[in-house]
Structure formats: structure tokens, C-alpha cells
Amino acid sequence: MPLKAVLFDMDGVIVDTEPLHRKAYFKTFDELEIVVSEELYTSFTGASTKRVSETLINEFNLDQTYEAIAGIKRSHFKDYFYNDDEFDLIPGVRKLIEHYHENGVKLILASSATMVTINMVFEKFGLEQYFSGKISGADLKESKPHPEVFLLAAEMAGEPVENCMVIEDSTNGILAAHRAKIFCAAYRSPHSKNQDYTLADTVVSDYEDLELDKISKYF
Known part of the structure; x- marks a missing residue:
């Protein structure tokens, strides 16, 4: 798997x-x-x-x-x-995205943000080339913790849920992944306050810990 x-x-x-x-x-x-x-x-x-x-x-x-x-x-x-000079990608995330992309892992964005904001981020940081699909939760009937956004993302990737992994940082997002029965890696950032990681399958504070050789034990 x-x-x-x-x-x-x-x-x-x-x-x-x-x-x-x-x-x-x-x-x-x-x-x-x-x-x-x-x-x-x-x-x-x-x-x-x-x-x-x-x-x-x-x-x-x-x-x-x-x-x-x-x-x-x-x-x-x-x-x-x-x-704003301080606004940038989260440390280590570009390297992780490139790592997955080079290894043939499909990437789908599944965010609650509006498509306008998603496109602004993708354009500013040149991320379009790495992702094969984007879903805005703002366009859906149900929002996280409802699993819809992640089930649609797995469908968009054309993969069964057991071959997918979600990267999330919020209680609602982790719960949504759990309800979709998708393996969930929680990213604990310096900014995440009062989030509950109990239902995550693994919790990391450094994106290097999500490289394929490090997570191969789960798949």
C-alpha cells in the first residue's frame, strides 16, 4: 500500500x-x-x-x-x-513539495480558503507546477470537520483513500481527515495554538520528518 x-x-x-x-x-x-x-x-x-x-x-x-x-x-x-516582507512559505514546505513531486507522488490542495486566495498563494510562490489539483472548501456545501473536501481530493488524485496522506494543522482538519479514513500527519507550527492532535496518525514539527523514507513505515 x-x-x-x-x-x-x-x-x-x-x-x-x-x-x-x-x-x-x-x-x-x-x-x-x-x-x-x-x-x-x-x-x-x-x-x-x-x-x-x-x-x-x-x-x-x-x-x-x-x-x-x-x-x-x-x-x-x-x-x-x-x-509584507515577513510573509513567506512555512519553513521546509517547498523542499517537501519538491521532494514528493520528484518522487511521483500526486499533490492536491484541499483548503478552506477561497479559490481567489489559493490562486494568489500559488502564483506568488510558484507552486502551480507541483500540484495536479486544487479544491476550495469555500465552494463546497460542507466544511471541515466534514470529510467532503478530503474525499473529493482523493478522488481528484484518482487514488483510494488508503494510498493518500493528509497534512493538516488544525483540530477541524485533522478530524475531517480522520472521518475520511485518510492517514493524517499533523504539522505543529509555532503559530498553532490550542489545536488538538489526538486523532492525527503522526505529529511533526519539522517537514523533513515527512519525507518518504521517514514515513514509509506507515504505508
Whole structure:
């Protein structure tokens, strides 16, 4: 049962866009002249821009529509995305992607991000050449921890689930892989706070530990 396909989550696994979202949101709050506490900001984790905007409108009695607020936030995000010097791929991930690709392992991106953001990341870092497919959870009915995104990714790779591996960093993503019955490697990054790795099949803090010779014992 050799490993034939690796299904990558994106945020927290390939790049970490969280600091950019944070900067973009706080710049938006300044423009709206509102003071958002850390506690309120933390409650936005994993919420869509639309939901955050609606919460702000209710919380601060704002006159703007949610589209207007989301528009401001998106333009700031784009600006940071292309111009923030600290924004880069997660250490070691390019080498791992190249390693799989050179060894004939199919790569599929299975992310909850929108296709617009996925394409921005792929273009900026030149990742298109390595991946044979991309799926945005934003286009699906169900989101993680529902297994749909990973089952579709395995299907896209044309491989049975037992020949696939998921690389994830979040509780919901790990649970989704577990429900899809796909081997899951959890990446524990310096940024992952309060994530539960219990259901992962292996946990690594360094991508070198996911090279084929190191994981061959599982497949």
C-alpha cells in the first residue's frame, strides 16, 4: 500500500496568512474608528469576513454595509499579501513539495480558503507546477470537520483513500481527515495554538520528518 497522493491543507501548512488577516483587520478597525478588544478579535477565528463584518455592524452600530467593510478589509489584505516582507512559505514546505513531486507522488490542495486566495498563494510562490489539483472548501456545501473536501481530493488524485496522506494543522482538519479514513500527519507550527492532535496518525514539527523514507513505515 504505497503512498500515492498527498492532500495539503494550505493555511498553517503551506503559508501562514493569519498575521496578514490580523494586520488587515486592525487597519480596517482604525478606518472605521472602532476599538476591537483582543477578546472580540479572538472570537472571530475561523469566521468568514461576511460574518465578522456583520458582527462589527451590530456590535458598534455601524452605518456601513457588510460589503463595504469586507471590501476595505480585502484591499488591505491584498496590500499586505504582496508587500509584507515577513510573509513567506512555512519553513521546509517547498523542499517537501519538491521532494514528493520528484518522487511521483500526486499533490492536491484541499483548503478552506477561497479559490481567489489559493490562486494568489500559488502564483506568488510558484507552486502551480507541483500540484495536479486544487479544491476550495469555500465552494463546497460542507466544511471541515466534514470529510467532503478530503474525499473529493482523493478522488481528484484518482487514488483510494488508503494510498493518500493528509497534512493538516488544525483540530477541524485533522478530524475531517480522520472521518475520511485518510492517514493524517499533523504539522505543529509555532503559530498553532490550542489545536488538538489526538486523532492525527503522526505529529511533526519539522517537514523533513515527512519525507518518504521517514514515513514509509506507515504505508
